Amino acid sequence: MRRSRWFLVVLALCATPAGAQQDAGPDPLTVVSWGGAYEAAQRAALFEPFTQATGTPLDIRSYDGSLEALRQRAKIEGWDVIDMLEDQAIAACDAGLLRPLEPAQIGGPAAMRDFMEGAFRGCSVAQNVFATVMAYDARAYPGVKPATVEDFFDLARFPGRRALPRSPDVVLEWALMAEGVPTAQVYDLLSTDRGLRLALRKLDTIRDEILWWEETAAPAEWLAEGRVAMAAGYNGRFFAAQQAGAPLSVIWDGRIIGVEVWAVAAASDAPEAALDFLRFASAPAPQAALAERIPYGPARRSALKRVGLHPEHGVPMRDHLPNAPQHGDRALVRDSDWYANTHALRTRRFETWLEGE
Numbered sequence: 001m002r003r004s005r006w007f008l009v010v011l012a013l014c015a016t017p018a019g020a021q022q023d024a025g026p027d028p029l030t031v032v033s034w035g036g037a038y039e040a041a042q043r044a045a046l047f048e049p050f051t052q053a054t055g056t057p058l059d060i061r062s063y064d065g066s067l068e069a070l071r072q073r074a075k076i077e078g079w080d081v082i083d084m085l086e087d088q089a090i091a092a093c094d095a096g097l098l099r100p101l102e103p104a105q106i107g108g109p110a111a112m113r114d115f116m117e118g119a120f121r122g123c124s125v126a127q128n129v130f131a132t133v134m135a136y137d138a139r140a141y142p143g144v145k146p147a148t149v150e151d152f153f154d155l156a157r158f159p160g161r162r163a164l165p166r167s168p169d170v171v172l173e174w175a176l177m178a179e180g181v182p183t184a185q186v187y188d189l190l191s192t193d194r195g196l197r198l199a200l201r202k203l204d205t206i207r208d209e210i211l212w213w214e215e216t217a218a219p220a221e222w223l224a225e226g227r228v229a230m231a232a233g234y235n236g237r238f239f240a241a242q243q244a245g246a247p248l249s250v251i252w253d254g255r256i257i258g259v260e261v262w263a264v265a266a267a268s269d270a271p272e273a274a275l276d277f278l279r280f281a282s283a284p285a286p287q288a289a290l291a292e293r294i295p296y297g298p299a300r301r302s303a304l305k306r307v308g309l310h311p312e313h314g315v316p317m318r319d320h321l322p323n324a325p326q327h328g329d330r331a332l333v334r335d336s337d338w339y340a341n342t343h344a345l346r347t348r349r350f351e352t353w354l355e356g357e
Contacts, residue, residue: 081277082262124263
């Protein structure tokens, strides 16, 4: 994309007076994110302020978060900065799809101490913490409400369809937790054949009631429509649906906490401009501004202290962040290294199980 753009720029320069050439601004920087409520919050908190501060326009693209999309689209579309899950960034870095990133390129020693532990990987810097959670349609359960991971798997006490991602991600962890496996042992057990069999056997207990989703907007939409009684999805999506009036409630028990990162595509032909964006987006004020618009916790400690009210709804946003103390103790931090190293195995076992439907 950039080569064709440069060709057009050259043609335009040849046909444009010298004075007009000097008025041309910087080339757009291509930033790739996830769409939906999350991207809308980023536009207000990060993208538009960056352009106002630097004069660099941004070309915002959306993708599904997969390595396949990165391989197929990055070079053709001229991707520069990519919003990624940490485990995908680890795998992409190992595959040579991202540029190496040194902490010193983002900030000095004081800034490094301000970031959450483990914020820097070989090709990425942490930007926020999100949670994959369960939620339910409040209309479906007028009496006793579901409140735990075990309740999600209990069709006798809490009947109704369940919406789950068509992926082994988070599904296998929850299945083991519902079997009583302590969170500290989940990934060790899932690294064994016994653990995978135990998780898939637990999924068998609700197999006939599962609706599989592939679009991240689906869980909240299906709950609002009454299509399912319970669903798994991102806490930010459920929050946005609640603010829009959807009658759903979030189950924070067993939440799986993941890390979202920024990375620079190896195919980028504007790496310095990309680093300028990373430095801007990694500052405390923009991180806090994002958390005030969607409940994903900032990766810097000083940013967390700045988080206040939602600018439109007036909701105290710190109460809705994944690590808020009132959400309870049972949470599982997504093991990014395990995810990066077991993708093929767990996907193969999960797809084989699906074929048994």
